[in-house]
Amino acid sequence: MPTLDWLDRDAAFRVAARVATRVLRPHAAGHRFGDAGTAPGNLLVQGDNLEALQALLPFYRGQVKCIFIDPPYNTRSAFEHYDDNLEHSQWLSMMLPRLQLLREFLREDGSIWVTIDDHEGHYLKVLMDEVFGRGNFIATIAWEKDRGGRGDADISTSQDMVLAFARRRQVWASSRNLLERTTTQAGRFRNPDNDPRGPWRQGDDGTAKSGTERQRFPITLPSGRTVTPKQGRYWAFSEDTFNQARVEGRVYFGKDGNRLPLIKRYADAVREGVAPRTWWPAEEAGTNQSAKRDHLRKLMPEVEPFATPKPEELLRRVLQINTNPGDLVLDSFLGSGTTAAVAHKMGRRWIGIEAGDHAVSHCLPRLQKVVEGESGGISQAVGWTGGGGFRFLQLGAPLFDAQGDLNAEVRFADLAAFVWMRESGTAYEPAADASSGTPLLGVHGGRAIYLLYNGILGDRRPASGNVLTSAVLDALRRLCWHVGPKVVYGEACLLGDARLADAGIVFRQLPYALPR
Numbered sequence: 001m002p003t004l005d006w007l008d009r010d011a012a013f014r015v016a017a018r019v020a021t022r023v024l025r026p027h028a029a030g031h032r033f034g035d036a037g038t039a040p041g042n043l044l045v046q047g048d049n050l051e052a053l054q055a056l057l058p059f060y061r062g063q064v065k066c067i068f069i070d071p072p073y074n075t076r077s078a079f080e081h082y083d084d085n086l087e088h089s090q091w092l093s094m095m096l097p098r099l100q101l102l103r104e105f106l107r108e109d110g111s112i113w114v115t116i117d118d119h120e121g122h123y124l125k126v127l128m129d130e131v132f133g134r135g136n137f138i139a140t141i142a143w144e145k146d147r148g149g150r151g152d153a154d155i156s157t158s159q160d161m162v163l164a165f166a167r168r169r170q171v172w173a174s175s176r177n178l179l180e181r182t183t184t185q186a187g188r189f190r191n192p193d194n195d196p197r198g199p200w201r202q203g204d205d206g207t208a209k210s211g212t213e214r215q216r217f218p219i220t221l222p223s224g225r226t227v228t229p230k231q232g233r234y235w236a237f238s239e240d241t242f243n244q245a246r247v248e249g250r251v252y253f254g255k256d257g258n259r260l261p262l263i264k265r266y267a268d269a270v271r272e273g274v275a276p277r278t279w280w281p282a283e284e285a286g287t288n289q290s291a292k293r294d295h296l297r298k299l300m301p302e303v304e305p306f307a308t309p310k311p312e313e314l315l316r317r318v319l320q321i322n323t324n325p326g327d328l329v330l331d332s333f334l335g336s337g338t339t340a341a342v343a344h345k346m347g348r349r350w351i352g353i354e355a356g357d358h359a360v361s362h363c364l365p366r367l368q369k370v371v372e373g374e375s376g377g378i379s380q381a382v383g384w385t386g387g388g389g390f391r392f393l394q395l396g397a398p399l400f401d402a403q404g405d406l407n408a409e410v411r412f413a414d415l416a417a418f419v420w421m422r423e424s425g426t427a428y429e430p431a432a433d434a435s436s437g438t439p440l441l442g443v444h445g446g447r448a449i450y451l452l453y454n455g456i457l458g459d460r461r462p463a464s465g466n467v468l469t470s471a472v473l474d475a476l477r478r479l480c481w482h483v484g485p486k487v488v489y490g491e492a493c494l495l496g497d498a499r500l501a502d503a504g505i506v507f508r509q510l511p512y513a514l515p516r
Contacts, residue, residue: 003126011093012097016096019101021516023395023396023398024395025413026394027046030392033367037427043390043392045392046392047353047394049355053102056105062105063107064351066318066319067113068112068315069115071098071114071115075119088123092123096127099128102332109166110167112132113141114128116162138166141162141279143314146159146289147287147289192255193255211233216228242263245263288309296336296366299366311338311377312342312378313378316378325346326349331352340367341377372386399415404511423444428442450489468494468507484504488508489507
C-alpha cells in the first residue's frame with residue numbers, strides 16, 4: 001500500500017508510545033455541572049489533546065462508538081484560537097500520533113469522521129489509510145459549508161471534506177443507521193390510482209439496455225395494446241416477476257392503461273429511512289455561517305465565536321448515522337463545543353478535549369447552557385429541553401516518574417480517581433467522609449476498593465500505612481470494613497495468600513498494577 005513520506009516521519013510514529021500518562025484532576029473552574037451522575041462519559045477535559053487522550057485511554061479503550069474531530073486545516077491563514085499555519089510535515093507529524101491513539105478508543109463497530117479541506121485532505125486520506133487500514137475507508141463526504149460565494153476568489157470553495165473510516169468496515173456497515181427521508185424523498189411515494197395498500201413509488205419499470213432474451217416477452221396492456229421491447233432493449237424485470245406482480249395488483253399502466261408497465265414499491269414495504277449519501281447540502285447539514293450567525297452569536301453574545309464553527313445539524317447527521325442513545329462519542333479537537341452539545345441533546349454520552357483558555361471561555365458556558373435547556377441549534381428538532389450534566393477535568397502531573405515509580409506530585413485524590421475508574425469503569429465520587437482519612441474508595445458491584453497511598457492511615461504503619469500488614473488489616477477492619485470481596489492497592493503486602501483469601505482480599509501492588 002502506498003504511504004506518505006515526510007521529514008521526521010519515523011520520529012512521528014514513535015510519539016504516541018512515549019506520551020506520559022497523566023492524572024486527571026477536577027478543574028479549578030468547577031468539577032460538576034448539572035446532574036453529572038457517575039456513568040462513564042460526559043467529560044470536558046482541558047489540556048493538550050495528545051496527553052489527554054493518553055490519560056483517558058486506560059479507561060475508555062475500545063468503548064467509543066463514534067469519533068468526530070475538526071482539526072486545524074493548515075490553510076496558511078491566521079486564526080485567533082489556533083495556529084493553523086503549520087508547515088506541511090509538522091502538520092502530518094501532529095496528526096499521526098493523535099490518529100494512532102484515537103484508533104485505540106474505537107469499538108469494533110465504531111468509526112471516525114474528520115472534517116478537512118483541500119489543503120491537507122488528500123494527504124490526510126493516505127495517512128488515515130495507513131493508520132486505520134485502506135479497507136476500512138467508508139467514504140469522503142462533500143459537505144456544503146457555504147451557500148454563498150466569494151467574489152474576490154478565482155474559484156470560490158463551497159464544500160469541505162468529511163473523511164470517514166471504520167475500526168472494522170464490515171462490522172460498522174452492519175450497525176450503521178439509515179437517515180430519515182427528506183420531504184423530497186418522502187414525496188416520491190404517491191398514490192395516483194388510489195391503491196388501498198397506500199402510497200407507492202416506481203420500482204422495476206420500463207426497459208433497459210442490458211438483459212437476456214427471456215426479458216423480451218410481449219405484454220398486453222389494459223388498453224389492449226401489446227408491447228415488446230425494441231431490438232437491443234429488455235424489460236427491467238423477468239416474466240415471472242411481472243406476472244406475480246400483476247396478479248397481486250402491483251403493476252401500474254398509467255391512468256389510461258396504455259403506458260409501459262412499472263412495478264410498485266410500497267412505502268411500508270421498503271426499509272425505513274434512506275442510506276446516507278456523500279453529498280450533504282447546506283439545507284440538511286447547516287453551514288459555518290449559520291452556526292456562527294444564527295446560533296453561537298445568539299447563544300453567547302459576549303463570546304466571540306470561532307471563525308468556522310461546525311453547525312449542530314452537521315454533527316446531528318454524523319451521530320444519526322453512527323450512534324444510538326447511550327453510545328459514547330469523542331471529540332479531541334472540541335473547538336466551540338459543538339460535538340459535545342449535540343451528543344448531549346441526542347442522549348449520547350460524550351468526551352470533549354480542548355486546550356487553551358477557550359475550554360473555559362467557549363466550551364464550558366456553552367455546555368452549561370445546553371444543560372439548562374437552550375433552544376438553539378438542533379434543540380427543537382430533537383425535542384431538547386435541558387437536563388443531565390457533565391464533569392470538567394484538567395490534566396495533572398504524570399502518573400509515573402522517570403524511574404517508573406509513582407510521581408511524588410500525585411496526590412491521594414488523583415490516584416484514587418485513577419484506581420476507581422480502572423476498577424469500576426465509572427467516574428470517581430469521593431465519599432462524604434473521604435477527608436477523614438479513609439482508604440475505602442467505595443463499593444462497586446459488591447466489591448470494595450481500597451487504596452493505601454500517601455500516608456492515608458498516618459505514620460503509625462510501615463511506609464506510612466502504604467504496606468498491607470496485619471496491623472494495617474486490623475485498622476481497615478476498625479475504620480471501613482466491607483463484608484464481601486475486596487481489592488486493595490498498596491506499595492507491598494506482607495500477608496500470605498491464605499490470610500488474604502480468608503479476608504476476601506485481592507492485592508494489587510503499586511505502581512506495577514497500573515497501566516503505563
